[in-house]
Amino acid sequence: MDLFTNIQIGLSNALTATNFFYCLVGVTLGTVVGMIPGIGSIAAISMLLPITFHIEPTAALIMLAGIWYGTSYGGSTASILLNLPGTTASAVACIDGYPMAKNGRAGAALLMTTAASFIGGSIGILLLMLFSPMVAEIGLGLGSPEYFSLMVLGLIAATGISDGSFLKGFAMVMVGIIVGGIGLDMYTAVGRYTFNIPELSDGISLVALAMGLFGVSEIIASARQSQMTLIDKSNFKWKAIFPSTQERKESWLPIFRGAGLGSIMGALPGTGSSIASFMSYAIEKRVAKDPSRFGKGAIEGVVAPEAANNAADQTAFIPTLSLGIPGSATMALMLAALIMHGITPGPQLMTQEPDLFWGVVMSFWIGNILLVILNAPMIGVWVKVLLIPYHLLYPSILVFICIGVYTATYNIFEIWVVIAFGVLGYTLRILHFPVAPLLLGFVLGPLMENHFRRSMLISRGDLMTFIERPISGTILAITAFLLLWIIFSGYRNWRIRIAAQW
């Protein structure tokens, strides 16, 4: 069967009134829950899961998938406007999106992220359509040594993610790795930093950590400001919302770079959109002519990660549907919905259930178009959120964060975790330590450890396994070149600075 037959099958299935309707419900809900800090797609999908048992599997998956990628559109809104990440992947959008909002460019940032999300999503779907069968093969060929090498590359590439002192950034990555180490050891079930508290045996939840570090610390910081900055009403006119020619020009390449990177990261089981958005931010900062603009409202730092996480959201369906490996808890719920209907995702899905597979894939196009239609006209409304007085806005956000974090496990303990990381985030802010590298270390650290130890178990402790295996070796060689380049360009800049001082 060639691609065009598949597209035809898919479209005819996705465009039935029922499936179109569920797609609309999914993306609308996704946008809304994505926007509310703390409540992510997981809460929405677990709520709707019982309903999906009673509708057709294709419609069920279309709706759940719509929620999943819809949250990525909405997720950056709160990041940009309030420095509160709606989802973990959109935490990166805080770094430059929030300064843009402070500079009165909130509207432009939101419009460009919608565009970036759409382009990223589209590229992701295209790749999903073209390469799904092949990626399933590649996925089978990647083992722990490959993943470990890939994460070393990611960590090295991301060293420059934050501003200011390299040492402070490095320290924060280490803190992140330590926090990530909390919980039961993956191989021996020994508790680490758990103090025999059962809640800690699963480790710290990513959502609670991100909400605390970014969201709650921001709220504490602004509560301390005795005088609120007056907002210039002219920022809400259409002219101010529309991105300037320069902003548009600066965005194109980063969007495509982000989408490319995101597509690759999304397709690998176990990496996902959070890592994709962090890495693409780091890359933009590295290739930028003037990296000092980052963190102060650089449009590239907003659009590239957005494109990356939307592309990753789409290609994440490749491992989920073709290998049966969910990249996240949300994906696991979608798998459950299929299994309830007697469909076990795996390498055979595409050939055994072409109607379902291609129907769902083609519904992504419809969903993404619907999301643009939903999001773009609403930007004028969203930016007005900034007009709500802080003493009303922030308490209600805190409530949402608490509900969101609590409903993930129904455990009060999670709220204490949020508070603890809120205080930590605020302290770090006072001391001018960047928090983004902490999040990166937290996500990558445990993954690296697991893959490293598993590689060692399988190779019986032989480190050569990382170099001998061709894919792993190639990735490490690229990493070595990147490291040399970072050192060289650092040395050059240092020489220039020294020369300038003379």
Place this chain on the structure above:
Amino acid sequence: MKFSYSSTIRPLLRRTIMAVLLGLSVTIGSILPASAQRADIVTLVVPFGAGGGVDTVMRAVAERLSDELGRRVLVENRPGGSTMIAVDYVSRAATDGSIFLIGTPSLSSNFAFQPEIGPGDPRELLDPVIPVATQPYGVILGPALPDEISSIEALLEWAEANPGRLDMVNSGPLTAPRLAAELLSFRTGIPITAISYPSGTEGALDVAGGRVHAGINQIVEAMPQVQAGNLRMIAVTSLERSPVFPDMPTVSETIEDFDVTSWNGMFAPAGTPDAVLDEMNAAMNAVLQDESLHAMFRDQGTEFIGGTREDLANRLNSEIEGWQELDANVDLDLQ
């Protein structure tokens, strides 16, 4: 295509709004503390997040149980602490028959291997109600082993000829598949390196990719790769052959009395009155006869069993004693 607002969209819309409202009320209902819930709601606490294998099975059971009892039956997810958080939560809950735990093999392995962590002896904390379902694990082999190996005997012969080489994947350090590999090693004297993964699916993928020789996996996790021809399943780990896979030999046909089975059982907080336990046992036994339920999960090797309260008590007890014996004889590298 004919398209009419009133006939197509409106009923759909209404149904979906109703469903969303229902979903919301379910969620809010489960947020409320147990004491605030009306007694005509029964809560089944699943110790895993929504969407897992046990959760999926129990949601299907809950729906039928609701019809049987004429009361609302909710599934509440209390994941974490390798099921200990849910055990702790239910063991302290009201004993009026409004809340039940869905127990898994972790009940016995947690207590047998790490008695100092967690809420304590499940035999004292909980009252068994009924065994719900069992599921054998499958022994899977991948391309890292020669194709002609297709039985447990052949696998053991290969392992003897290649001492210290055999790797087997499992789904976590204290899970039944890990312990099954240790038991296999203990009973045969052949060293096996157990390699843990966050989920059995990822482990199965490494076996299918030829990086690890073999594995003990939930059948549903391995099935897609078996169907695709990347994995072969050579045996099931239950004592008797599974009625779902009658042609598949058991490990116990080679190694006498070898029995490691995944199971789900319903438990009430200790001290629940006998009348309540008996009533639930009868209702569940009726529900588990439902043919549509069997059909839904048959492909995954799930067998709904039912039985008496004593059946579940015996299962839990013999499993705890079995693991305690293994723990006394083998250094599992657990602290």
